[in-house]
Amino acid sequence: MPFRFSIAVAFLLACSLFPTALAAENTDQPISADFVLQDGTIVDGTGGEPYQGSVAVRDDKIIAVGKFTPGEVKRTIDCRGLVICPGFIDLHNHSDSTILTPETRDSRCYLTQGCTTLVTGNCGGGPIEVGKYYDELAAQGIGVNVAHLLPQGSLRGEVIGQTRRAPNDTELQKMQSLADTAMQEGAWGMSTGLQYVPGSYADTAELVAIASRIAKQGGFYASHMRDESDELLEAVEETIEIGRQANLPVHVSHFKSSKRRNWGKVRAAAHVIEEARKNGVRVTADQYPYTASSTSIMAMLLSDKEREGGNQATAERLKNPTEAARLRPYVAEALAARDRVMIASSKQQPDWVGMLIREVAAAEKREPIDIAMEILLDASAQGVNFSMDEGDVRYVMMLPWVATASDGSVKIDDGSRPHPRSFGTFPRKIGRYAIQDKVLPLAAAIRSASGLPADILGMTDRGYVRTDQVADLVVFDPVELQDNATYQEPFQPSQGVRWVLVNGKLAIDNGELLETLAGKPLRRDSGGE
Known part of the structure; x- marks a missing residue:
């Protein structure tokens, strides 16, 4: 991947010019820790400039950031060439x-x-x-x-x-x-x-x-x-x-x-x-x-005024030919405004999954409105709308x-x-x-x-790489980081995330998913703990 590689090299060279001890502990006392994420590019969630440094974690907390002297450390993770940031x-x-x-x-x-x-x-x-x-x-x-x-x-x-x-x-x-x-x-x-x-x-x-x-x-x-x-x-x-x-x-x-x-x-x-x-x-x-959204096809093609009672009740009403005929013009208008609706799931029409409504119509030599009216009979059918x-x-x-x-x-x-x-x-x-x-x-x-969603929530103990924050941390490779999931292959995992800590415990170790189950419910009334 020469193009992505050149971008990442430029990024890392730029980061190497940043200070090495911003937000650091600056203490001469050795830091004992469970983990030290060593010598990475820290992007701390504030929106401030990245800088070079290390992060120490003990139990579930970040205890040192920046430049410090490691003491007794259970595990040191070499983060040279990698980015360290909040989960x-x-x-x-x-x-x-x-x-x-x-x-x-x-x-x-x-x-x-x-x-x-x-x-x-x-x-x-x-x-x-x-x-x-x-x-x-x-x-x-x-x-x-x-x-x-x-x-x-x-x-x-x-x-x-x-x-x-x-x-x-x-x-x-x-x-x-x-x-x-x-x-x-x-x-x-x-x-x-x-x-x-x-x-x-x-x-x-x-x-x-x-x-x-x-x-x-x-x-x-x-x-x-x-x-x-x-x-x-x-x-x-x-x-x-x-x-x-x-x-x-x-x-x-x-x-x-x-x-x-x-x-x-x-x-x-x-x-x-x-x-x-x-x-x-x-x-x-x-x-x-x-540029695509996703919701139930019912919500895409019928207004809430026509969905009283919920999707299942609406689907039942559509089985009545008189009701279907009444709603058909409204569905046609909604479909015309959304010319690229893909059927994401359908229990009643599994062969249509992954196809645009108009593609199904062409394959079956029918009108798109006829396909839309039929898929609406499946109350649980989901769609992807290419509309942005x-x-x-x-x-x-x-x-x-x-x-x-x-x-x-x-x-x-x-x-x-x-x-x-x-x-x-x-x-x-x-x-x-x-x-x-x-x-x-x-x-x-x-x-x-990271920092912005934490601020929006009012969550004060997560979202940043700083001391006393809970150790929800990510280390990724800027050369490799990318999404692989597509509309036709939506279950492809992303790549480039090397290490993930959740509450101070490893959940991903050098790219390998662990069965840690280290997450927890975060109750607001106790500061997110």
Whole structure:
């Protein structure tokens, strides 16, 4: 790989010019440690310049950084030519249930990316009994840390059901009480999925009423907004208004502008956010570095107004010829705006998996709308929507208040064709966009995956390479770091991550995945421990 090699050599030569003892202990006393990551290029999560140095770890803490004298050390890892950085924090993850299964609890597809913490409960879906969820994670053992958000959609479903109506006073008070309990049990904030039933049935006032309770206990509000395409600006304004009225930080999940006719609109949305930030509203966002999104095909092609009762109930209604005929024009319009929808999974039509809807139609000599109506009968069918502009993706990743997040989940190959982000997000952002294409500096790319998400969460003991931080650390080879997962081969692991420490224990040793299960649930009420 001569091109990548030359890039990496230039990077390492540049790093060699940086100071060798920034943020160092500068002590003459020998440091005894379990591990010393020796003589690497430290990129510490602050966004500051990389520098040469070493990192000492004892038990689960970083005890020295920079230049120091090693004492008794159980293991020294030679990091010459390698980068030492904080473990990555995935602010937007959907591993709520899969991380509890034996096949995927080790989280290997994230460890091989350098990810050491996943934030679950996103898009308004997931467990609402936060204490019980954390207890289950602790009891069964997990490969990475998990921090959980209270999912507003599941909360509303628990209290009101899947019905499209406003809550009465008793129901609203019940949701507020459950939100109080969730925060007391260690939730870091609340998420919404305002394109998904039943969370989408909440109006702004209802969201403010619950978010205000989150604010009282120091949490934040993360939103999959009502719209990410034609009404993107209005959706951003609503998110900001919730922050103003509830007096809490707000966060835009997977920030983008979808559909070709909206390409470029994300710049106007970013301007709205930056104006709000200037006026004192705490607004941040996250992004996955791909031009395709993924969700249920039902959510792609039918509005929430037509999905009352949930996907399964909607699929049952579509079996009625009269209802199908009524919805057909709406589906056709949605399909026309999304001309490249790939079927990622389908229990009813497994032969269509990995194909665009229009490719299936051509192969079967049918119209795309007919294929779409048929796939909608499979309530669980997932799709990948190629709907974003590469220029927009690059613009968003350069914004200093945008974190990197996958919107994926822990997975193993099951024959489906999911979005490759679960296997490639972090190496793609750092290896491809920062090191290779130089879209943003390496230090900025690493901050977007470590220090920034820690700051957004209010997680004070992780996200940085500094003394007294928990030893969630990554060592990677800048020559080799890259994503390998594609839309047709989405289960290919990333390469280039050499060592990963989770809570001071090795999870990857010289590229080899260990069955350490060193992760733990992170309860906010005890500082992330």
